[in-house]
Amino acid sequence: MNLQTKHQTKTKILLVEDEALIALSQKIILESLDFGVTVVNSGEKALEYIKTNETPDIVLMDIDLGEGMDGVQASQSILNILEIPIIFVTSRSEPEFLEATEKVSSYGYLAKMNNANIFHASIKVALKLFAAKKAMELKEAELIRSQERYKALVEWSPNPICIHRDGKIIFSNPSLHKLLKAKNSTELEGRSIIDFIHADFQEVIQSRIDSMDSEHKEVEPKKEIFICLDGTLVNVLVRGIKVFFDGSPSILAYINEL
Numbered sequence: 001m002n003l004q005t006k007h008q009t010k011t012k013i014l015l016v017e018d019e020a021l022i023a024l025s026q027k028i029i030l031e032s033l034d035f036g037v038t039v040v041n042s043g044e045k046a047l048e049y050i051k052t053n054e055t056p057d058i059v060l061m062d063i064d065l066g067e068g069m070d071g072v073q074a075s076q077s078i079l080n081i082l083e084i085p086i087i088f089v090t091s092r093s094e095p096e097f098l099e100a101t102e103k104v105s106s107y108g109y110l111a112k113m114n115n116a117n118i119f120h121a122s123i124k125v126a127l128k129l130f131a132a133k134k135a136m137e138l139k140e141a142e143l144i145r146s147q148e149r150y151k152a153l154v155e156w157s158p159n160p161i162c163i164h165r166d167g168k169i170i171f172s173n174p175s176l177h178k179l180l181k182a183k184n185s186t187e188l189e190g191r192s193i194i195d196f197i198h199a200d201f202q203e204v205i206q207s208r209i210d211s212m213d214s215e216h217k218e219v220e221p222k223k224e225i226f227i228c229l230d231g232t233l234v235n236v237l238v239r240g241i242k243v244f245f246d247g248s249p250s251i252l253a254y255i256n257e258l
Helices: 002-009 020-032 043-052 071-081 095-099 116-155 174-179 199-214
Strands: 012-016 036-040 058-062 086-090 109-111 161-165 168-172 218-227 233-245 248-257
Touching: 012 020, 012 043, 020 036, 020 116, 036 043, 043 071, 058 071, 058 116, 071 086, 086 116, 109 116, 161 174, 161 233, 174 248, 199 218, 199 233
Parallel strands: 012 036, 012 058, 058 086, 086 109
Antiparallel strands: 161 168, 161 248, 218 233, 233 248
16 A cells, blocks of 8 residues: 555656656666656557646756757647646757757756766756646636626625726725716716715825725725716715725725705
């Protein structure tokens, strides 16, 4: 059972190398480091392996694979199928040779005859960077989903809601459009929030906005008078709270018509 568990948790490496002796030498080094290693000798076979076998954890890709698909082409084809860390392995150091790899998302280079410690460190760093990248992508995806749910909740609230940043309206829901006699969000968003507040209340409201920007997360409800687009006035009760909207601090105004 212990041996099976150990085998299952080994890092799986796909080694792409067309020179048999070098491939054997690198395989011995990698297996001595307790990696599981599969060797293929061409870009075409690497691509076929990716398509038909269990996905490896990392690919060590020789750049110069002789005839047929080179390492750069093979890597790009693999990345078109799945996202996986790739380290280029090469004995070449000419700038123009290495520049060919710049269009491919890789995790560095290894010299073909490197020692075990350098192999081990490079692979571990690449795997950590890849794991961190995937974790960040998951976090960003969840943030986007949360923002979409938040926007939907705000959008369809029966109460007028406005979100503003730096004094400018950046979001308005249909209930606010109706309250202010606007046809759609285009007539409101981008305009100063003060434009819609009666002159008798502008100084007080600007002070409230400034205080929320500097320190407070929420302010008490306050009666105000809004000026609609058609010039009519409407009495409202406004609550304000500091929120993050599209990744930046903003102020959400929750409005009740009186």
